[in-house]
Amino acid sequence: xxxxxxxxxTQSYCLADRWxxxxxxxxxxxxxxxxxxxIAPGMVGxxxxxxxxxxxxPTSHCAHTFAHFRMPSIVADxxxxxxxxxxxxxxxxxxxxxxxxxxWFPTNPTRANARLWDVLWSLSNSDSDKKQGHVAVxxxxxxxxxxxxxxxxxxxxxxxxxxSPNHLVRLFQAQVGMTVMAHIRRxxxxxxxxxxxxxxxxxxxxxxxxxxxxIQTLNKMIRRELGQSPREIRLGGPPLPNTxxxxxxxx
Numbered sequence: 651x652x653x654x655x656x657x658x659x660t661q662s663y664c665l666a667d668r669w670x671x672x673x674x675x676x677x678x679x680x681x682x683x684x685x686x687x688x689i690a691p692g693m694v695g696x697x698x699x700x701x702x703x704x705x706x707x708p709t710s711h712c713a714h715t716f717a718h719f720r721m722p723s724i725v726a727d728x729x730x731x732x733x734x735x736x737x738x739x740x741x742x743x744x745x746x747x748x749x750x751x752x753x754w755f756p757t758n759p760t761r762a763n764a765r766l767w768d769v770l771w772s773l774s775n776s777d778s779d780k781k782q783g784h785v786a787v788x789x790x791x792x793x794x795x796x797x798x799x800x801x802x803x804x805x806x807x808x809x810x811x812x813x814s815p816n817h818l819v820r821l822f823q824a825q826v827g828m829t830v831m832a833h834i835r836r837x838x839x840x841x842x843x844x845x846x847x848x849x850x851x852x853x854x855x856x857x858x859x860x861x862x863x864x865i866q867t868l869n870k871m872i873r874r875e876l877g878q879s880p881r882e883i884r885l886g887g888p889p890l891p892n893t894x895x896x897x898x899x900x901x
Contacts, residue, residue, distance in 0.1 A: 651716070651717040651718075651748070651751050651752045651755045651762060651766065652715075652716065652752060652755075653713055653714070653715055653716075653752065653848045653849045654672075654713065654714050654715075654716050655711055655712065655713045655849050655850060655851060656705065656707050656712050657678075657707025657708070657709055657710045657711065657712040658707050658708060658709055658710050659706075659707055660704060660705065660706050660707070661704070661705050661707070662702065662703070662704045662705075663702075663703050663704075663705075664700065664701065664702045664703070665697075665699055665700070665701075665718060666699060666700055667699055667700075667720060668699050668718040668719060668720055669696065669697060669698055669699050669718070669719055669720070669721055670695070670696070670697040670703075670716065670717070670718055671694070671695070671696055671716060671717045671718075671719070671748070671766070671769070671770065672694070672695040672696075672697075672714050672715070672716045673693075673694050673714055673715045673716070673741065673744060673745045673748055674689050674690070674691060674692070674693045674694070674695065674714045675691050675692075675713060675714060675745075675841070676689070676691060676707075676709075676712040676713065676714070677689060677690055677691065677708065678705060678706060678707050678708060678712060679705070679706040679708075680695070680703065680704070680705055680706075680734065681703065681704040681706075682697065682701060682702075682703050682733060682734075683701060683702060687733075687734050689734070690736065690796060691795065691796045691797075691798070691799070692736055692737065692738065692741040692792070692795050692796045693734055693735065693736050693737070693741075694734075694735055694737050694741070694744065694773060695733060695734045695735075696731055696732075696733055696770075696773070697733060699720075699721070710855075711849075711851045711852075711855055711859065713845060713849045713851060713859075715745055715748045715749055715752065715848075717748065717751065717752075717766050719763075719766060731770075731773055731774055735773075737773070738788070738792040738795075739788050739791045739792050739795070740772070741795055742795060742837075744769055744772060744773070745844075747765055747768060747769050747772075748765070748766070748769050749844070749848065750765055751763075751765040751766050751769070752848065784821050784825060785812075786811040786812055786813045786817070786818060786821055787811070787818075787821050787822055787825045787826065789810060789811040789812065790807050790808070790810070790811040790818060790822060790830065791826075791833075793807050793810045793811065794807065794830075794833065794834055794837060795837070797861070798834075798837060798838055798841055798860050798861055799858065799859055799860060799861045800861050801861060802834055802861070804818065804819065804830050804831070807830060818830065835871060835874075835875060836875055838860040838861060838862065838871065839871055839872050839875035839876050840875075840876075841859070841860050842856050842859075842860050842868060842871075842872055842880065843872070843876060843883050845859060845860075846880055846883040846884045847883060847884070847886070853865065853868075853880050853881065853884060856868060856880070865880075868880060
């Protein structure tokens, strides 16, 4: 279990005795046994042992959370899970859960393994596909998660969500407790903190990973949203605040 950082270029893998779980935060191309698939932010991939996979990374610093694991030799029951799936608004929680497992793994592998199987169970459980809030808000959050590296405006988000901008603003404020743009700033700050704490991506390259213009803007945003500088977070500063229902301490 770890954070993988790759690219640019082509890399090929085949694990003879382990399955692979990947949670992607970037765009790339993937070949699995000759089938060509498009990876997008917010997608989850599961690859059986012995499967040849080829990644085509378009840029450097393509970061994903992953786990390699063995399946039990005897399985009493099975479920079908797509080998590459867009999990929508669930991605944030799944990625945070797997990141917890990554953090526990060096000192408490049993606890990390239990969390990994929680993530796999969530992916196999059809009940977790049910939306917990208004469908327009869930679609808006899905759009935001997939486009954190790009400029975003409320009208474009509302169009994707299937409602007017004013209606989305009202729904979002009522359900999420903040404006759409405030949520975007918060998620960009949390994504930046995730990259700072759990990858070796240079600080100067993180702005383009989260859709902001420069390092000065990154510094101001993270200080405002999380109360620390990018360098303090990179060096393992104090736990990040738990705000707006997000456990920012375990990004």
